[in-house]
Amino acid sequence: MSAIVTFRQNIIDSVKAAVPELLDVDWYDGLFDEKDVADWTLKTPSARVAVMNVPTEHHTTGEMNACLRVVVVIIDENRYALLDGDARAWELVEKVAILANLNQFGDPNAAPATKVKFKRLSDPALRREGITVGIVEWQSDLMIGTNRSKARxxxxxxxxxxxxxxxxxxxxxxxxxxxxxxxxxxxxxxxxEE
Known part of the structure; x- marks a missing residue:
């Protein structure tokens, strides 16, 4: 399996374990629209994880350092009062951001996550429907390829x-x-002796 897909799955598993309030955590391709958000609200609160690559750097060992841009979209909706989903969305965003900070997600070839950013997505149409969307984004560097110096x-x-x-x-x-x-x-x- 691809090292990047395995790393993405490690992130999904870590989010599920660290934030058990999220009822549905899965991957997506990095782009979403109102229809996707409507589908994701069937089981809220939920999260979608995308791993997109940014410029790759060559390493002296012959490997490539894939600087991955990781984006987690968190979706919740109002439940008991008007706009009460906002507070829950911020709480979930904070938990995912804290989880991401300097985390390698169990991969020895990954560097600790850096450049963590988070925000709430403001959209009047979603707000009128009682849907709140939060986004957490960070960079995780992942070494991929064969380490030629190790082979020597x-x-x-x-x-x-x-x-x-x-x-x-x-x-x-x-x-x-x-x-x-x-x-x-x-x-x-x-x-x-051994």
Missing amino acids: EFIYFNGQQVTQVPRSQVTGRTQIELASGAVTTETLDITP
Whole structure:
């Protein structure tokens, strides 16, 4: 599977775990309109996660540093009073922003998230329908490709990095002369510790 798709799924899983109030968390392609928002309000509060790429930088190891622009759209609606969805939307936006700040989302090839921005989307048509939309955006850098320096520095066998070497056993034998003049032989097996 694509490293970027896997990273996006890690973000979705992290948002689900950190913000359990969100009833529906899924991905989207980065663009949305009123029809999409109407579909997403079927199960509110909900969130949609998009990962879009911005300029990629080459790295000295031969890998590429994909500077990913991550956008999370949070949708809620009024429930008990006029415009009460606003406070809940801000609360959800804050939770996602705090989660994103300096998070690697469990990927060792990702840098901590930076440039976190968040806002409430102001749209009179959505406000009249009682829908609130919040957006959290940040940048996550993800190294993709093959690390050629690692390939030069480590030993590989059948395409796998060798992490254990064969163990050896040393046998030592000695003769000991006792004070009585007798000679005895002792044998000792030494196996290196792991």
